[in-house]
Amino acid sequence: MDTMAQQFTQRTDWAEAFIAQLASQPLISEGVYRSPQWTDKTQKEVTDILLVLRDQALVLSLKCQQAPGTRSLEREAAWAAKAAAHALSQIQGGLRTIANGTYWCDHPRRGKVQFTPGELKPSHAIVLVETTEPVELPDQLPLMAAGTPVSYLGASDFCNLVEQLRTLPEIVTYLDARRTLPVESLRVIGKERSLFSYYLLNGERFTQCIGTDDAAVVMAARAGELRTALAHKAEADRYSGLIERVADCLAERNPEYLSDLSTEEQSRFDPPTERRNYLRVQEELCDLRLAERALLGQHFAGLMARVETAPRPAMSFTAVHLDSKPDFVYVLASARGESRPELLTRARTLLLGAMAFYDKRRGLAIVDRDGTNFEVALYSVPFHSVTAFHVGERFFGNLRMNHIPATLVPERKQDQTGLLR
Secondary structure, three states, rough: OOOHHHHOOHHHHHHHHHHHHHOOOOOOHHHHEEEEEEEEEEEEEEEEEEEEEOOOOEEEEEEEEOOOOOHHHHHHHHHHHHHHHHHHHHHHHHHHHHHHHOOOEEOOOOOOEEEOOOEEEEEEEHHHHHHHOOEEEOOOOOOOOOEEEEEEEHHHHHHHHHHHHHHHHHHHHHHHHHHHOHHOOOOOOOOHHHHHHHHHHOOOOOOOOOOHHHHHHHHOOOHHHHHHHHHHHHHHHHHHHHHHHHHOOOOOOOOOOOOOHHHHOOEEEEOOOOOHHHHHHHHHHHOOOOHHHHHHHHHHHHHHHHHHHOOOOOOEEEEOOOOOOEEEEEEEEEEOOOOOOHHHHHHHHHHHHHHHHOOOEEEEEEEEEOOOOOEEEEOOOOOHHHHHHHHHHHHOOOOOOOOOOOOOOOOOOOOOOEEOO
């Protein structure tokens, strides 16, 4: 038994902690809330896990077997039906509290986080039930609760979806698409792998899929295509992981972050006791679709490789804007041998220039400094200065911007980049 499992007497409690920890990597810890609480005479749990991005939330309730594999198939199906009903009851109560109550969560990074009535808007509720074999749940289990769609999934299947989809927008899109399946498939748990494979190869849709068994047959016939698609996706996920690392690193500030900076530059940072801006930066990375996150990571990795072979000092940069965020631009840069104050000044100058050149009101700059630190700058402006227009024309006028479809398996394309020395 692993160290985490030894901390819990109930297997469901261990599974909650495991899923929260698993989700904290691709979805970023700040968006994962395990065991939020509220008080009504006594302290009570709102739900098992909340997955949050800005004001949107997925509400999860989990039930696991204490000794999986010890029941017959008939007894396991009966247990799963009862467990799903209990989980649904918790979700129904949790949705009422989220809409009307005040609640909080002790977060491992943020400390005690308070939520006010109606602050979060549940987009989906998910009942997670652990089974060793596929199970069809009773038709009486509703597919809506308090106006929120309810999905029934196997616990391990959900873990696989988090690993594959990696962003909250992607998970929501998948759950939305899943609702278009025939209703008899919406209460089947344990056959998600075939469904996800169908979704991946069918342009992120379930059109013409007539059920879980049909998906399994189609995927068996297209096994070769699936292997190729998963291989391409694994490569894209590697680049997505770079952006995930940037977002995760934002939570931990360098103790010397004010060193060698001017008073004006220091004023741009959050006070140590009131860190909020890093959460806003994380949101601008976490709200991307998977292909968009991979696109940023691919360009960022290319910049890093480029400056490694360039004469020192060097700084390579590019800009990316996405159709999904029409008023936003990302500036990516990698530098070697440059001073930090100089890099912060350049990042701000380049970002404001890119915002002016591409006519965007908001933007985020991410700079890799010597392969050991990330510097970030998030800006919004009501209008662009003449200086910013000149900077934009000088540094971005010769760059070619590319777009890719926001799909799970992006095609390979290259941007031109600029190199500063």
